[in-house]
Amino acid sequence: MPKTIAVLTSGGDAPGMNACIRAIVLACERENYTVYGYLHGYNGLLNQEYTQLHAERVHNLNQLGGTILHSARCREFKTQDAAERAAANLDALEVDMLIVIGGDGSFRGAMHLSNYWDGQIIGIPGTIDNDINGTDATIGYYTAIETAVDSIDKVRDTADAFERIFLVEVMGRHAGFLGLSAALASASDFVLLPELFESEAATLKQIGEQLSERREQRGNISYIIVLAENLWPGGINKLAEKLQSLTQSEVRPVILGHVQRGGAPVSQDRIMAMKLGAHAVSLAGSQTNCVMVGERYGKPCEVPLPVTWSEPKPLSDSDVNTMKQLMNNRYA
Amino acid sequence: MPKTIAVLTSGGDAPGMNACIRAIVLACERENYTVYGYLHGYNGLLNQEYTQLHAERVHNLNQLGGTILHSARCREFKTQDAAERAAANLDALEVDMLIVIGGDGSFRGAMHLSNYWDGQIIGIPGTIDNDINGTDATIGYYTAIETAVDSIDKVRDTADAFERIFLVEVMGRHAGFLGLSAALASASDFVLLPELFESEAATLKQIGEQLSERREQRGNISYIIVLAENLWPGGINKLAEKLQSLTQSEVRPVILGHVQRGGAPVSQDRIMAMKLGAHAVSLAGSQTNCVMVGERYGKPCEVPLPVTWSEPKPLSDSDVNTMKQLMNNRYA
Amino acid sequence: MPKTIAVLTSGGDAPGMNACIRAIVLACERENYTVYGYLHGYNGLLNQEYTQLHAERVHNLNQLGGTILHSARCREFKTQDAAERAAANLDALEVDMLIVIGGDGSFRGAMHLSNYWDGQIIGIPGTIDNDINGTDATIGYYTAIETAVDSIDKVRDTADAFERIFLVEVMGRHAGFLGLSAALASASDFVLLPELFESEAATLKQIGEQLSERREQRGNISYIIVLAENLWPGGINKLAEKLQSLTQSEVRPVILGHVQRGGAPVSQDRIMAMKLGAHAVSLAGSQTNCVMVGERYGKPCEVPLPVTWSEPKPLSDSDVNTMKQLMNNRYA
Amino acid sequence: MPKTIAVLTSGGDAPGMNACIRAIVLACERENYTVYGYLHGYNGLLNQEYTQLHAERVHNLNQLGGTILHSARCREFKTQDAAERAAANLDALEVDMLIVIGGDGSFRGAMHLSNYWDGQIIGIPGTIDNDINGTDATIGYYTAIETAVDSIDKVRDTADAFERIFLVEVMGRHAGFLGLSAALASASDFVLLPELFESEAATLKQIGEQLSERREQRGNISYIIVLAENLWPGGINKLAEKLQSLTQSEVRPVILGHVQRGGAPVSQDRIMAMKLGAHAVSLAGSQTNCVMVGERYGKPCEVPLPVTWSEPKPLSDSDVNTMKQLMNNRYA
Missing domain, CATH: 3.40.50.460 (Phosphofructokinase domain)
Incomplete structure (x- = not known):
């Protein structure tokens, strides 16, 4: 049975979001899935603003900063009414899986939506801040x-x-x-x-x-x-x-x-974005739901969405150690 | 008779100052001149802080932003006492020609010095602001x-x-x-x-x-x-x-x-810097004095120092025209 | 009477061609002209392959290398038959002015076409080689x-x-x-x-x-x-x-x-491309015909097309001089 | 008892080697160790060509491609005679630890030397090829x-x-x-x-x-x-x-x-280089010997030198997988 996947970008934009969208579209094309891109983050979901995406559209998207789907904050989305409207819109489009590329605020929104919608929801960490628990890095971090x-x-x-x-x-x-x-x-x-x-x-x-x-x-x-x-x-x-x-x-x-x-993403962000996007699509139809697809030790990993904001992600011990050896001291 | 040339960088630093220093040193080496670099702008001249420069020292300097001679503002230099001290220092080093790379403040300083010193003084426009009369561009402008x-x-x-x-x-x-x-x-x-x-x-x-x-x-x-x-x-x-x-x-x-x-200078700044530096050295021993060596229509030109600050340099008509056609209007 | 302008890019592509297309489109929009872009150089002219261009389409085109109109060589265009076909196609679209962005081969093609078509033909120098007589630089040269x-x-x-x-x-x-x-x-x-x-x-x-x-x-x-x-x-x-x-x-x-x-054009190429494109559009309806719009001393200039290939453009004396002072010799 | 550390770069140069040298020098300064840099790879070790390194010398070295110690191949080093000479030279300088930044050929040389010299030998992987077993990445790889x-x-x-x-x-x-x-x-x-x-x-x-x-x-x-x-x-x-x-x-x-x-190293190479360099110095005086300090899961790791060339390092499964999903197929 052919599947339908929708993707949106939400919160602060980050270089590599477009590379992730491209990977999602190509992976879907390979599997014969239909892909829609919602515009302006959750606002597009509320207003049924979307566009169908094809391989032609995503040509050279790896090189492009920003997000062709546009992003936005959406306070209204926290309400029950909004989530119900979004669920109805997703159902009207017969969407099986929604992929949300964004930060922890976007993931909270996704989790909220899951209370009102039966489809699969997958988060992908896209933020220059790298402040998402459960993933070694976030899309855009290396470029920033x-x-x-x-x-x-x-x-x-x-x-x-x-x-x-x-x-x-x-x-x-x-x-x-x-x-x-x-x-x-x-x-x-x-x-x-x-x-x-x-x-x-x-x-x-x-x-x-x-x-x-x-x-x-x-x-x-x-x-x-x-x-x-x-x-x-x-x-x-x-x-x-x-x-x-x-x-x-x-x-x-x-x-x-x-x-x-802004800026064209560096290679590490592009590759991670492709990896996470392709992996997310590979989950379509599985039991996996309400997880973030992140990267751990160079491989995709799956982390329940609430874990991503459950506690502050610690700095790398090893980086802090190097800093203490080579900076903030009188020798360096 | 072998000549001695001194160079300093003064005022806001600009990418390409190092490429200019390199050109001066190489052109001097070719002519068998001695070259000194004064440090920290006019301060080095006052404190007899300098270093002799050789071709080895300037290897790969084209690529380097900032200025290896350091720059500084020097309020004190406006006084008669300072200019006399500088003149004495130049004479002590047997300097025949002083090259000042900087903006209009630096050129005023050079002109002031010329009242107290008999040697040749040549200015070279180095500032990202391009606000020097008599030259099409200034070193650092293109990079900025x-x-x-x-x-x-x-x-x-x-x-x-x-x-x-x-x-x-x-x-x-x-x-x-x-x-x-x-x-x-x-x-x-x-x-x-x-x-x-x-x-x-x-x-x-x-x-x-x-x-x-x-x-x-x-x-x-x-x-x-x-x-x-x-x-x-x-x-x-x-x-x-x-x-x-x-x-x-x-x-x-x-x-x-x-x-x-900051930043590695772009090619146009490097090439202009080299052109002006080499031309300045070629003037050593001539009657030319108290001029800025600038660029006009792609060629070095010589402009009396006071002309460089005599009036504000106008924006290019052609650039303004293009701006009016393509920006600041409701069509663009 | 509203005008119709067509533009094509031909010969080796050069960074800044897109910035030039953008300027042409925006300048036309301002004047209420219609603009078509022929695709694949002269081939599009022969096959009536074109697209209408609007301000939305050229958003962010300044940053983009290559040419959205595609380029190509077109040997066939040298024949009388081809030129007549092109003329008929231009007339069918009611084109008043054709702008050709390219090198000397493209300009020869334009001149050939002028024998069979009554409209205005304007060339704009676009090539990384800078080997076009009558202009100080060509679009793409600075980026290369x-x-x-x-x-x-x-x-x-x-x-x-x-x-x-x-x-x-x-x-x-x-x-x-x-x-x-x-x-x-x-x-x-x-x-x-x-x-x-x-x-x-x-x-x-x-x-x-x-x-x-x-x-x-x-x-x-x-x-x-x-x-x-x-x-x-x-x-x-x-x-x-x-x-x-x-x-x-x-x-x-x-x-x-x-x-x-390839690559995003540097600022000098972008600005020159904008200047030449806007100037070309400003000639619409005038008597000026079969000229290249180039740049001389920072301003747009107009040069009869045959002059552009009449003789090899000499290297800048000043650049050669700087080279002889600072390279290819035992001192540098 | 103050220690003496020597460092050399060998084999193909890689961006980030200088950042590693800088880290070694700063870490040594902090511990009050003396640091020598041998020039031209193992050749400098054979000819006792070296320079003492201080914090001033390594200022801004993070930004610089290539290697200030120069690199070279050294076939002669494979002989017993050469290794003995090198050992004698190290002893003459009272070197306690030798750090070799390079690829597998350089590590084989280091292992060979260890048969004739009692001091500590540490390898650090520096090559754009990333073909060193036991480390997730090598210095220079990300920049390349x-x-x-x-x-x-x-x-x-x-x-x-x-x-x-x-x-x-x-x-x-x-x-x-x-x-x-x-x-x-x-x-x-x-x-x-x-x-x-x-x-x-x-x-x-x-x-x-x-x-x-x-x-x-x-x-x-x-x-x-x-x-x-x-x-x-x-x-x-x-x-x-x-x-x-x-x-x-x-x-x-x-x-x-x-x-x-060539080129200024990207941040990932700089940070890894700093981490490995500082960690190598931290091993001075310990029992650890004849290991490569590499990076595993973002942390320094220690791997016996012979392991580094024992077998070809496999490509990342995850990268290959992503490639198969998004390239080399008719959908992408």
Whole structure:
């Protein structure tokens, strides 16, 4: 019996979402399934806004940032009424399986819908923040690291030219994955992460000590601090001021901002997106339901949706260890 | 008689300064001249901080952003005392020609020095702002355009995904070169430039009209406004607020910031830097003095230093015309 | 009276052709003109294969390499029969002006067509080779330089690691523009260009001397030779062999190949493409006919089509001069 | 008791080797160890050519492709005499631990040395080929994928413009890791890998069938085949000829070549390099000897050197599976 699959992208867009859509469409074509793409996240589901997808449409989609299905937040979707309307719309289209590409908010929405709809629901983690429990990485995370590092590398040029202190804010919502990876890869001098943050005073003291020691040893130097967003009370400008008075030097704040969400995905995001998309389709018709298809040790894995937000995902011990050996200390 | 040449980089650093230093060193080696690099802009001249430069040292310098000679601002240099000290230092090193790579502030410094020193002084325009009269472009300008456009292209991905309005601030000091080029190349929807700015009210009206017309024709769309820095009263956040209330939509501000100063220079900056550097050295021993070596119609040109800051350099008519045909109007 | 404009891309594709198509479409929309895009170069004209173009279709086209209209060679187009058929097809569509984006072969085709068709014909130079007389640059040229330089920069890393000799072939058809710019910007050590080529023997002697002198002064070094395609008798492998026996060292050949034709266009190509496209549309209805719209000193210029292939375009004196000062000699 | 550590890079250079050197130096500085860098791989060990390394020297090394210690092949090192000489040189410098960054040939050399030297020997996998048993990835592998994919993306532009068949050869020595990842990420249409190669005839048949089916369904299309080097009898040109006569269409061969070895490392290579380098230093003074420090499931692991070349490392099942679902078949 031929199957019908629908896919939508929801929450913050992430590079690689399109590669995932492409994989889903190609895998469906192979199995002779029909595929619909709902537009604007859950809003499209509520308003029955969709488009049928074919192999021609997804040509070269691997290379494209953003999402051709558009994304959106949808507060209304939390209500019973909305979920019932969505269920009715899915049934009207005879959809057997709904694939939701997004973050934990999107997965909560999917779980809510499952109370009112009998079809299969599969989540795929797509967010630059990598803050989804149960998967080693999320689609878009690797690209966002590269974008942040590329920018910090550029900041280093000008920091070196002027032997100046820069404070660079990277995204990550309430998690430090992006900040830690970007700081490590860019060989930044200090990093502030929510998972490792003790107090304002302790942080300032540590930076002050590291900086004076370096200046004693090497004279004037450039110095780059990576700051995870939503961490410092009062924000980056407040921290810049404090550092300025602490170090008696100009401190320039740089907010990388939404640039980190876009761009052609890097290979690791493309490959992971393809793997997860193809695996999701392979589950059609099975008993598997209400799971996220994530990646564990290079292979697709299946994790019950509620597990994905049940607890904060910890930073990699090994990355934190490397950071402690090579950054935030007076030797690096 | 073998000559001695000194070079320094001053003011905001710009990608391609190193390629220029490399060209100067290689051209000097060819002519058997000695070359010194003063460190930290005019500060090095005051403190006799310098290093002798050889071909080995400049290997692969074409690829490197920033400046290996470091740059700095130097307020003190405006005094007679400082200029006299610099002159004495140059004489002590038996320097015949001083090459200053920088912007108009650096050129004013050079002119000031010429009142107290008899040697040859040559300026080379190095700034991402392109705001130097008498040269078609400045070293670093092309790279900064590329960096800004690369970022705005990424912003477009996320703007398209959410059909959202973004406001992107680019550098340029008090000139619109970088803003205009970046907006054109990135196919932005609207651009605000100091040279073409009428009033807050007129601008808001124009944006409002363009946006409503587009929405009528095409429904929800992404919309990117490029804003030159130092233009809008109250800054980008003030404008974002106004737009938000004007358009009844979220408006996200993005400040590209210091990222625009760094990075490996693009080919056009490298080639121009090499051309100007080699030409400057070729003037050693001639009567030419107190000029900037710039580029005009693809060839090196020589312009008296005071001309470089005598009046604001106008935007290219042809670029403005293209902008008016393809942006800031309801058709694009 | 509303006008109808048709556009096609022909010959080797070049990054920026899409940006030019976008500009043409937007400029036409502004003037209320109808625009058709013929597909597959002149073949589409012969087979009446076309598509109507609208602003929606060209969204984000500035960023896209290749050409959405596809390109092709079309030998058949040289005949009278073909030109008459094309003329009839254009008339059937009531086309007033045909814009041909391509190289000199495409312009010859356009001129041939003009003998059989009364409408306006405008050429726009689109080729990575920059070998079109009467324009300072051609759409795609700047991007191809950047791609070549990016690759040679990477080759330099491995050449430095092994202190090895590399021979890198770049495109350019029978012209040295791409080779010269790529060699300069990448700080290559030697460049072989058709315009400056004397003889095999003289070239080998020069390389041999430069290399031995360097090795005497600096010991083992990396050494990169840029070779324009279609220059060396027997091709790159023949030259590599000769160099190997001359230098008693391994010589690695690298052919950059078709990679040089693709990629997102750099800003200079995008802006030039927009400028030329918008200017071409502005000529609709005027007496101007059978001209190429090129760029001279940063402004659009108009050049009779036959002038574009009347004689080989010379390399820039200033670039050649810089090359002689900084490359192909024992000092660099 | 303060320790002395020596490091060398050997075999084909790979992006990230410098990031690894940096990590080793910083970790040593933290522990108050002395670090020497031997130059030119094992040759430097034989000729006692080395340099002492300090934190200043490794500033910004994360960003730099190639290896500042230079690399080389060293056939002579296989002899007993050479190993004894190397051992004597290490003892003369009072080296406690030697770290060898390279591929399996380099590890065999290290194992050979261990027969004549009592110090600790640690290998770190550095090669773009990823063909080292016992580690999930090797330093340089991720960057090489990105470089290859970036090039194939560009080839796609021109392939699409002309609806033409391209054959792209990627590196990998005798393994298909790079080929598989590059083909997947670039959304190529077919991939030929040594691990999955059956016969010339079977391959040609498969390609022929896939291509005719696509052409029936979609008309003319672009089609990209990725070919692992050293696989096809007679090489890429032979295969291009066969495909040309099989498909009755032009087939353009592109050899990516040494470009794949260079470039600034991507973040994943930088972070892995830092992790492995820091971990290697942490082993100083322990009983661990003659192991490679690789990465397993995101953490450093230790593998006896002989295991690294004991058997060919298999391709990831999961990647092969994804390939079979989305490529090399008539649906994709």
